[in-house]
Amino acid sequence: MATVGERALAEGRPTARRRTWWQQLRRSDAGVALLFLLPNLLGFLVFTARAVIEAFRLSFYRADLLTPEVWVGLSNYQRLLFNDELFRKVLVNTAYYTFGSVPLAIIVGLLLAVLVNTQLRGITVFRTAFFMPVVSSVVAVSLLWQWLYNSDFGLINEALRAIGLRNPPIWLSDPRWAMPALIIMSVWRQAGYNMVLFLAGLQGVPVHLYEAAEIDGANRWQRFWSITLPMLSPTTFFVLVISIIGSFQVFDQALILTNGGPADATHTVVMFIYNQGFQYFKMGYAAAVAWILFALIFLLTLFQWRYQRQWVHYE
């Protein structure tokens, strides 16, 4: 995309400087882009930006939205960062969930994509099947998994008993197993989505690269490692960024599968915000948590953006 200056030069009109910002905006691509973005931007400004700013203001108050607000300065943040044991726990839980589920969902999604990236007859049936969990309702999926995880009659424990395990875990009632259970379910749900993205990436890898490698005598594994993976890295980067943001905001499946329990083992940051704000009426406190979460996600994304040069290859 040519910048304003470049275009003015190309058209041989050196008068760009004399134009007002308005004229510039009208003539430039940026103006057109802005126009196309405007409907969405308006919605964002009215419904999101306003609420975000209001939440920032609230985070310095003790507020329940019903009785008069009390200015408390930084004490909400201070309490959260230094004095709230439960907040520390939900942060650790959320990190556990993120670093457990994201890599697994990426690896499984990539494997599925490689598997279904063939021209076999009926392959679309498999692609659809792997994608089904993504479009199923979270509530239905979570209730289904509650049954799978049932310690006495669930399929998972039946299978474990069949292979000789006498005391399989009580999954959702054991603080040590509840988070792995949640992660397994999330990977199952998320992998199909990643698969579709990787599939699109795989089909964009030029065939001539593989042909050249084959002539050079590279085996299947070498071709995957030296061509597929690097060529997919922009997709991987996108999937990674989106997944980390999404998993830091995990809420609904944890709410339905375990309601944050047992013993807060699956209590996540967003659930903490919900409880503080809507159960205990501490809106100011909840708003402060929301801003800490935002800062955290922002920093993580920034970090990934900065270091993508090390491993992401754009053509």
Add this chain to the structure above:
Amino acid sequence: MRRNMIRVLWLVTIAVLAAACGGQAAAPPAAAPTTAPAVKPAATTAPAAAPTTAPAAKATEAPKATEAPKATEAPKASTQPVELVWSFWGNEQEVALNNKVIEAFQAKNPTIKIKTQFEPFESYFDKLRAQWAGGTSPDVMFLNSIPVYAALNQLQPLDDLIARDKFELADYYPGLLEIFKYQSKVYGLPRDNDTQVIFYNKTAFDEAKVPYPTKDWTFQQFRDTAQKLVKKDGDKITRYGAALAMQNNWRIYVWANGGELYNDNFKPTKSLINSPEAIEAIDFLGSLYRDKIIPPDDQINTGGKRTQLFLNGQVAMVQGNHASLPAYLDAKPSFKFDIVPMPRGKKGPSNNGGGAGYVISNKTKNLEAAWTFFKYLNGPEGQTFYTQNGLITPARRSIGKSDVFLKQNPPDLSHSLFLEATEAAHPVPQFPKAAEALNTMNSGWEQVWAGTKDAKTVAAELEKKVNDILASP
């Protein structure tokens, strides 16, 4: 071409902007007077309204107190139809019943029209809070945790109206009335009590040749009985002894054993959870999980799951209140069942003293009409409706002792046990931070249920955590 397209785009944008501005121009004036002043000044207007309107109504005998300022405009206020919104949660049966109550009420009060606002329990309170934050409210609400919402300045104090109409309070269990008060003012009246009992499968007892439990059974006797009812198929348990409602209800065992949660149930300053009595009760419950006499927590943590386990014969006993009875009757189980009180601890029997009830919003524009409906709901007629349908253990003693309660379906069930159990009720602690403290304790005990920590360790941790919550601003 391109220029034309841009021109069209600008036109669209201007149209959108105009529409948005138009909407905003219309919205703020409408929103500002209702939301902004209603949220904050409500604190000052509402309490002022009550004392002034009530006497005014008395003096002029105009039944609609809030019409007082507009008296000149609407002299025929009393015959003008009034519309009230009544909010509640509940299952299908309860909603159908509420509609019947409305029909009966409107037959007697044709000028008061009742609209309903139904919301499932899970989202009921969120919805109310959103409405309140927006400056509106249903006129009459079904509610629990009254002191919490009274502290948030959403409820109408009723003492003046109760005194004016000589509404009889002596019929209520005193402990239940207590939790509908805040700073010694009455903000509502209880409909029922959450009295818990144990339902037991008589057929399973007969099969296992275990004698039926008695009214005065102890923790130990409960444990022994339940253990004998456990059925196994190899390593796999096919029937547990009992399904207890553990969340929140562990309190009953603590109270029965002589323990307390706080130094005061309504204005606590100190947690008493780290006492030998409380630890013993929790340890007793933990041992039921440990020895696999009751199923793991995730199988029994909702009422629906417990009902299903009992009806499927996967547990021989189940804890529940009167509201679970209609479901057991409807399912027409292949076995016979009866009820027995909760087991006794060192101190004796105990139970929840607290249930849901009705309140009036301090934002209502039709206080007199709302009060009329409120009186109907809480009066003998309203209470009879709910009682004869098997949903509640009534909060009024006279209804409990009447045939409506005692002779209800099924006739061979000893319904009077619910009343005896209610007499042993311990007030459920109610204060603004009660939910946070209770959730903290629920989570803590879950470590005992799962066997990852012992009761003594957790009690010490909880004492500190709860004290922190109580001391926090």
